[in-house]
Amino acid sequence: xxxxxxxxxxxxxxxxxxxxxxxxxxxxxxxxxxxxxxxxxxxxxxxxxxxxxxxxxxxxxxxxxxxxxxxxxxxxxxxxxxxxxxxxxxxxxxxxxxxxxxxxxxxxxxxxxxxxxxxxxxxxxxxxxxxxxxxxxxxxxxxxxxxxxxxxxxxxxxxxxxxxxxxxxxxxxxxxxxxxxxxxxxxxxxxxxxxxxxxxxxxxxxxxxxxxxxxxxxxxxxxxxxxxxxxxxxxxxxxxxxxxxxxxxxxxxxxxxxxxxxxxxxxxxxxxxxxxxxxxxxxxxxxxxxxxxxxxxxxxxxxxxxxxxxxxxxxxxxxxxxxxxxxxxxxxxxxxxxxxx
Amino acid sequence: xxxxxxxxxxxxxxxxxxxxxxxxxxxxxxxxxxxxxxxxxxxxxxxxxxxxxxxxxxxxxxxxxxxxxxxxxxxxxxxxxxxxxxxxxxxxxxxxxxxxxxxxxxxxxxxxxxxxxxxxxxxxxxxxxxxxxxxxxxxxxxxxxxxxxxxxxxxxxxxxxxxxxxxxx
Amino acid sequence: xxxxxxxxxxxxxxxxxxxxxxxxxxxxxxxxxxxxxxxxxxxxxxxxxxxxxxxxxxxxxxxxxxxxxxxxxxxxxxxxxxxxxxxxxxxxxxxxxxxxxx
Numbered sequence: 353x354x355x356x357x358x359x360x361x362x363x364x365x366x367x368x369x370x371x372x373x374x375x376x377x378x379x380x381x382x383x384x385x386x387x388x389x390x391x392x393x394x395x396x397x398x399x400x401x402x403x404x405x406x407x408x409x410x411x412x413x414x415x416x417x418x419x420x421x422x423x424x425x426x427x428x429x430x431x432x433x434x435x436x437x438x439x440x441x442x443x444x445x446x447x448x449x450x451x452x453x454x455x456x457x458x459x460x461x462x463x464x465x466x467x468x469x470x471x472x473x474x475x476x477x478x479x480x481x482x483x484x485x486x487x488x489x490x491x492x493x494x495x496x497x498x499x500x501x502x503x504x505x506x507x508x509x510x511x512x513x514x515x516x517x518x519x520x521x522x523x524x525x526x527x528x529x530x531x532x533x534x535x536x537x538x539x540x541x542x543x544x545x546x547x548x549x550x551x552x553x554x555x556x557x558x559x560x561x562x563x564x565x566x567x568x569x570x571x572x573x574x575x576x577x578x579x580x581x582x583x584x585x586x587x588x589x590x591x592x593x594x595x596x597x598x599x600x601x602x603x604x605x606x607x608x609x610x611x612x613x614x615x616x617x618x619x620x621x622x623x624x625x626x627x628x629x630x631x632x633x634x635x636x637x638x639x640x641x642x643x644x645x646x647x648x649x650x651x652x653x654x655x656x657x658x659x660x661x662x663x664x665x666x667x668x669x670x671x672x673x674x675x676x677x678x679x680x681x682x683x684x685x686x687x688x689x690x691x692x693x
Numbered sequence: 694x695x696x697x698x699x700x701x702x703x704x705x706x707x708x709x710x711x712x713x714x715x716x717x718x719x720x721x722x723x724x725x726x727x728x729x730x731x732x733x734x735x736x737x738x739x740x741x742x743x744x745x746x747x748x749x750x751x752x753x754x755x756x757x758x759x760x761x762x763x764x765x766x767x768x769x770x771x772x773x774x775x776x777x778x779x780x781x782x783x784x785x786x787x788x789x790x791x792x793x794x795x796x797x798x799x800x801x802x803x804x805x806x807x808x809x810x811x812x813x814x815x816x817x818x819x820x821x822x823x824x825x826x827x828x829x830x831x832x833x834x835x836x837x838x839x840x841x842x843x844x845x846x847x848x849x850x851x852x853x854x855x856x857x858x859x860x861x862x
Numbered sequence: 863x864x865x866x867x868x869x870x871x872x873x874x875x876x877x878x879x880x881x882x883x884x885x886x887x888x889x890x891x892x893x894x895x896x897x898x899x900x901x902x903x904x905x906x907x908x909x910x911x912x913x914x915x916x917x918x919x920x921x922x923x924x925x926x927x928x929x930x931x932x933x934x935x936x937x938x939x940x941x942x943x944x945x946x947x948x949x950x951x952x953x954x955x956x957x958x959x960x961x962x963x964x
Binding site: 695696699702703706707709710712715718719722725726729732733735736737738740741744745748749752753756757760761763764788789790792793796797800804822826827830831834835838842845846848849850852853854855856857859 | 866869870871872873874876877878879880881882883884885886887888889891893894896897898900901904907908911912914915920921923924926927928930931932933934935936937938939941942943944945946948949954
């Protein structure tokens with residue numbers, strides 16, 4: 353058991369633990385931000401300023417009764433939330449969140465600050481996101497109820513439609529960076545132009561960033577694209593029949609997916625862990641700040657924008673976002689070829 | 694490692710053709726594809742492994758799942774009557790079973806007589822195939838095939854939409 | 863456990879191909895038949911990639927790329943045909959479609 357192996361295991365465990373915590377923090381943040389948007393107080397009774405509210409939520413969910421409709425296919429019924437949660441966590445495993453560090457000189461060689469570092473990291477994220485569709489489809493099917501089935505089908509159709517724009521928008525980033533590994537893409541964004549403007553890809557790819565974020569919001573089934581979960585239309589869509597821990601797993605999966613999309617967007621477009629005023633090894637603070645800003649933006653969008661109707665949603669995805677991402681890719685390719693970047 | 698993935702693939706494929714419920718068949722096939730993707734990683738082809746998951750397990754199988762769910766495909770009845778026994782009664786089943794047996798026999802014969810010891814060369818000089826190499830080959834030597842494939846996809850898209858359309862009265 | 867050689871990959875892909883063929887011949891459900899065809903195509907992909915690794919070239923992986931694309935296109939059209947057939951006859955048993963028999 354060399355020191356590197358132990359350090360790597362610690363990093364993996366730490367990443368997992370922080371993802372779980374981030375889901376809890378997001379629950380709190382969502383309710384507080386929603387409250388401020390709606391001009392009321394959020395949770396303020398449990399703990400100082402309501403900070404222990406997520407704990408209360410989790411305890412409540414754990415003690416609820418676990419229900420299952422009799423006609424539901426029990427194996428698939430329990431498999432679906434597990435699939436969703438697993439895909440959500442696995443997708444974050446290849447996202448780097450800091451520069452190589454030697455952990456204050458404890459190690460002889462620097463280790464990567466990510467659970468795993470693969471050459472084709474971006475493709476792995478895309479692949480695991482595609483697998484996340486299955487949790488929702490199976491949830492809809494195995495509940496054996498028409499609301500769930502419709503919600504599941506709509507949700508998965510929406511997710512696979514927006515996967516195309518998602519993929520094409522980061523194909524443009526791959527063109528600019530010349531590599532599929534997220535770490536290399538972030539390292540390409542170090543430095544400044546004219547000592548003032550940071551070399552982040554959002555500066556040269558604003559349309560790509562917009563498309564990526566919109567497609568990411570649609571992928572995670574959040575407003576304004578959350579028709580499949582629409583409380584007013586479909587009871588609760590694909591997770592109508594779930595209660596207690598299975599429901600908690602679905603929500604965990606949704607929040608972790610949000611975190612993953614924000615983290616990938618940060619790495620691809622916002623320069624990852626590079627930022628002014630801090631030494632390189634404290635870069636993860638910048639990373640957290642940027643991811644936090646994107647998450648805040650997510651929640652803000654949910655409580656500000658009205659929900660898209662399903663056909664409007666699909667039309668937007670196929671007729672507007674997909675051609676826009678193709679044009680973005682073509683223009684980027686043209687510029688890269690002609691200016692020799 | 695190889696043996697684990699190989700065993701999972703073979704068992705999952707056997708279960709795919711043995712299951713009555715088509716929903717379980719599709720899910721087991723996804724498991725089989727995942728194991729195959731692992732085999733591709735072992736063969737130093739990470740790009741193919743990733744696109745196996747993205748295309749096969751992520752897109753094609755979703756398509757199959759949609760069709761199974763929307764058509765509410767009935768669970769296949771156990772074969773009755775003269776279809777019941779594989780070799781009993783003339784008919785397509787007996788023919789099919791005989792043909793499969795012939796294929797397996799031929800493959801076994803070929804392997805028994807034809808295999809020579811051929812170890813996979815070890816990692817000296819071998820590296821995981823990078824996307825760069827695949828891209829260079831794909832766009833330079835196989836340009837025509839690439840363009841033809843895009844036309845093929847377009848044609849199949851149009852065809853699928855036309856075939857599955859409801860008759861508008 | 864012995865080290866896997868090229869032969870083990872080839873045998874594995876032959877076994878998969880045989881399973882796929884058996885599935886096509888022995889199943890009475892159109893969707894399962896299509897799934898067995900996909901198994902066969904995957905077995906072929908495995909052969910390509912294994913021999914590629916043995917020879918040290920990249921061409922096999924390009925061919926695999928094309929095979930996957932063609933399989934996707936064929937699965938889409940096949941499923942569209944199945945939908946059309948199901949609307950017509952309400953069953954997915956291939957024995958029910960006997961209109962072209964002499």
